[in-house]
Amino acid sequence: MAVHIIVDGYNVIRQSPVLKHLDRQALQRGREALIDRLASYKRLKGHKITVVFDGAAEAAIFENRDREKGIHILFSRQGETADAVIKRMAAREKQGALVVSSDRDVAGFSAGQGAAVISSVEFEETMEMAALMDVKGVSPDTGADEGWGFTTRKKGPTRRLPKKQRLNQKRLNKLL
Secondary structure, rough: OOOOEEEEHHHHHHOHHHHHHHHHHHHHHHHHHHHHHHHHHHHOOEEEEEEEOOOHHHOOOOOOOEEEEOOOOOOEOOOOHHHHHHHHHHHHHHHEEEOOOOHHHHHHHHHHOEEEEEEEHHHHHHHHHHHHHHHHHHOOOOOOOOOOOOOOOOHHHHHHHHHHHHHHHHHHHOOO
């Protein structure tokens, strides 16, 4: 099943030390840096990615919808928040969605709809690893997973997570 990653744009920017610094210089620079990172991640993993921004203030400057570097960019309409747009998308996509947000309201609602949820900080770490792999030219099919490694980690039913958490973890593992 293909994963549709729905990113709470300003939440990710404001949780990231690097992106937050660029955002303080100019709002557009923060958005562009996030889109560059998402595009790098998309080149490596190929997931459908939509980033949602609050668009009430940018209504005159930007179109409602846009696409750049393979990333769908959505600005909320006048009188609507990005959170409402993300919730609507999560409700529509259900288990096919992975929502990236540290906002408890958005994360809780999305998880209740069956979507996998990951915090902005965790996803930023994943994007950084993808950027490093992209720069080094490592493909996801080669690299660290080659060969079998010895492990003492025990497996079995006593360590099994509940089914809902296992499904969520399975969708999150597709990111890595």
